Amino acid sequence: MQKVKNKWRKFASEILILAAIFTLVQYLVTAGLLNQYFQINLASMCINVILAVSLSLINGFTGQLSLGHAGFMAVGAYVAAIMTNMLDLPFIIGILAACLAAGLAGFIIGVPTLRLKGDYLAIATLALGEIIRVTLQNIDYVNGPAGIMGISKLSTWPWLFGGVVLTVVVIVNLVNSSYGRAIISVREDEVAAELMGINTTKYKVLAFAIGAMFAGLAGALYAHYFYIIKPETFNFLKSFDILVMVVLGGLGSTTGAIIAAVSITALTAALQPFPAIRMILYALILIIVMIYRPQGLMGNKELSMKTFGRIWGGRN
Amino acid sequence: MRIGKKVALLVVMLFVFSIAAGCGGGGGATQTGEKSGDAINVGLNVELSGGVASYGSNARDGAILAIEEINKAGGVLGKQINPIVRDCKSIADEAMSISAALIGEKIVAQIGPLTSGDVAGSTPVMMENKVPLIAPAATAANVTVDDKTGETRDYIFRVCFIDPFQGTLMAQFASDNLNAKNAVIYCDNSSDYGKGLAEYFEKTFTENGGTILAQEGFVKDDRDFRAALTKIKGLNPDFIYVPGYYQEVAPLIKQARELGITAPIGGCDGWDSPDMVSVAGNDALNKTYFTNHYSSQDKDPQVVEFVEAFKAKYNKEPDAFAALGYDSVQIMVQGLKDAGEADPVKLTEALANIKDFAGITGKMSIDDQHNPVKAGVILEFKDGKQVMNTRIQP
Known part of the structure; x- marks a missing residue:
């Protein structure tokens, strides 16, 4: 009985905190207290959090090194932009179509490639991400290399925040479900998992498709915030940027991925006043963090209300 | 074990907070070392890293040279020009973020970015805040004209031919x-x-x-x-x-x-x-x-003077991007003089009406699509040297 009560209390407090964050930012935006610069960086943060959390499902929890995340983001961005900008459909349809298309792309690409392991998989996904980009470059309907320009700015704060919450809730619950246990067992030891009767290919493809789906969501939000999308935006360097967030946060930690995504976005923004040495400083900070925290900021631990309570309350 | 966790958590939080603090500095209205009261702030949003870093840094060098020359000659409208240089990493969304940061610094105009895609990223912010953008080298037609509606983008200009x-x-x-x-x-x-x-x-x-x-x-x-x-x-x-x-x-x-x-x-x-x-x-x-757009061997006295000044300052030959960066600043200064005050909207009107402006890259007039009507040159490689072959006036 007590347990059930605690669960409800936890759920209620989580909802309250989320609502508070949402209303606070919404108020700051509508009251004009948050200038445009902060709004743009906030949008980048939200999009990067979605990307990092979704990639962390593939790389962190399933243990499949994927380097093609920007490709799925591109699929989402283009599908959403075509829906709203060229076919004049509502934004929500664009987002749904983006998620579906990216998820489908993840599924189609996942089935053959996830039979590969380690380095081979990394190379295959890297190549597939590039194939998506080069394909887009050669489709005249989406203006080839010039990309789609003049996309309406529909990714408002409610959409961005909703996207982040949806991604985190779905992925955290997935990881904590029986599916999630199966997914983690694949990471820990694929052979042992197979011996225990787990259909490893099925779970790998499932994680891959869901990760790709949320990358599609991030792409849709990106396209409708930054006015222009072109294939070059989604090159493999973008995939590496997302991978850096996941590794820096800690493989197998959702909160780690969130913290890293937020920190890295803020860091790039904070270094803007030093244009000449910006990338050097950025690299240097990453190297220092990796030397002192090789397992990433969070390792495979999660930061939750319970952690704060335990550390400061002295209970254990 | 618990101590270790505490330390880890502290490190994480320090990291986040220090970044948040730094972020506040980046977006703030004023900055140390960059006076804003009696100077005219000009944003240089250029590619200093990423795919086209060499274009961006050359354009920056040209622009900075122009600003220094103008400041030495007493500035414009009795004020000095204060350049604020930012690197957009050759990425469109970064260009947008930087434009917003620069507008927070009360710039009167933005020079750059260099490529058409990065200018497009910057465009909505400039249009929304009514601050003119002068693109040194963005050559795609739809940079200054919305290809859906066919309307000229009011605040976007360029000094290069398309x-x-x-x-x-x-x-x-x-x-x-x-x-x-x-x-x-x-x-x-x-x-x-x-x-x-x-x-x-x-x-x-x-x-x-x-x-x-x-x-x-x-x-x-x-x-x-x-x-x-x-x-x-x-x-x-x-x-x-x-x-x-x-x-x-x-x-x-x-x-x-x-x-x-x-x-x-x-x-x-x-x-x-x-x-x-x-x-x-x-x-x-x-x-x-x-x-x-231009040749550094052009015998035109204005070009010779520019090339010598550039060589003296940077110890290298100025390329077209440097010349276009230089012209972007000069045309902006001409616009400020015509407008009579350092106001972005008035500057925009003045820029749209510029006629026969004598730049390093040729005499130019801004047409109603905000493109310059100007000459181009044909260059030839002779034993590893760029030699000017001929000049063609449209």
């Missing part, structure tokens, strides 16, 4: 000066820059009575061009047009000459880089021509 013009120029040069009767186009298919130039070259060249024997394509990051070049060699054309960027063009020309292709090869301003000579070599580059 892509189609370069294709037209080279076609005219090929048929008039080189007497080419037929040509092969081998263009960069991965950029609309290459495709657009190829299209207009073909149009003008066929109008002048020439024939296009074949059109081949390469994509960004290609390194081996021998298959297509062997085919081109078999066609034995009078002229080969290679619109693309220097990363691919330099090895392409080297391989073409190695295969024994002796026909003249023509290109565009994407060729303008010291890497052309270091990669392709002096001999391979003989009989190659490209269109550009």
Whole structure:
């Protein structure tokens, strides 16, 4: 009985905190207290959090090194932009179509490639991400290399925040479900998992498709915030940027991925006043963090209300 | 165990907080060392890292030189110009974020970014805040004109000619000066820059009575061009047009000459880089021509003066991007003088009405689509040196 009560209390407090964050930012935006610069960086943060959390499902929890995340983001961005900008459909349809298309792309690409392991998989996904980009470059309907320009700015704060919450809730619950246990067992030891009767290919493809789906969501939000999308935006360097967030946060930690995504976005923004040495400083900070925290900021631990309570309350 | 966790958590939080604090500094209204009260702030949103870093840094050098000269001569409207330089990493969303940060610094105008895609990223912020953007080298037509509605973007200007013009120029040069009767186009298919130039070259060249024997394509990051070049060699054309960027063009020309292709090869301003000579070599580059915005060998006294000043300051030859960066600042100063006060909206009106402005890259007037009407030059590589061949006025 007590347990059930605690669960409800936890759920209620989580909802309250989320609502508070949402209303606070919404108020700051509508009251004009948050200038445009902060709004743009906030949008980048939200999009990067979605990307990092979704990639962390593939790389962190399933243990499949994927380097093609920007490709799925591109699929989402283009599908959403075509829906709203060229076919004049509502934004929500664009987002749904983006998620579906990216998820489908993840599924189609996942089935053959996830039979590969380690380095081979990394190379295959890297190549597939590039194939998506080069394909887009050669489709005249989406203006080839010039990309789609003049996309309406529909990714408002409610959409961005909703996207982040949806991604985190779905992925955290997935990881904590029986599916999630199966997914983690694949990471820990694929052979042992197979011996225990787990259909490893099925779970790998499932994680891959869901990760790709949320990358599609991030792409849709990106396209409708930054006015222009072109294939070059989604090159493999973008995939590496997302991978850096996941590794820096800690493989197998959702909160780690969130913290890293937020920190890295803020860091790039904070270094803007030093244009000449910006990338050097950025690299240097990453190297220092990796030397002192090789397992990433969070390792495979999660930061939750319970952690704060335990550390400061002295209970254990 | 618990201690370790505490420390880890503390490190994480310190990291986040320090960044948040730094972020506040970046977006704030004023900054240490950059006075804003009695100076006119000008934003330089250029590519200093990423794919086209060399364009951005050269344009910055040119712009800074112009600003220093103006400040030394007493500034404009009795005020000094204060440049605020930012790196947009050759990414469109970064360009947008930086524009917003620069507008927080109360800039009167933004110079840059260099490429059309990055300018597009910056465009909505400039339009929303009614601050003019002067693009030194964004050549795509839809940078200044919305291609959906056909309306000119009020706050976006450029000082370079647009892509189609370069294709037209080279076609005219090929048929008039080189007497080419037929040509092969081998263009960069991965950029609309290459495709657009190829299209207009073909149009003008066929109008002048020439024939296009074949059109081949390469994509960004290609390194081996021998298959297509062997085919081109078999066609034995009078002229080969290679619109693309220097990363691919330099090895392409080297391989073409190695295969024994002796026909003249023509290109565009994407060729303008010291890497052309270091990669392709002096001999391979003989009989190659490209269109550009300006030549540092131009004997025009204004150009000579600019080239000397640039060499004295940076100890290197100014390329077209440096000259365009310089002109971007100069045309902005002309606009400020015409407007009579440092107000972004008044400056925009003045810029739209600029006539016969004498820049380093030629005399220009801004037309109603915010494009300059100006001359272009044909440059030739002679033993590894860029030599001015001729100037063509539209």
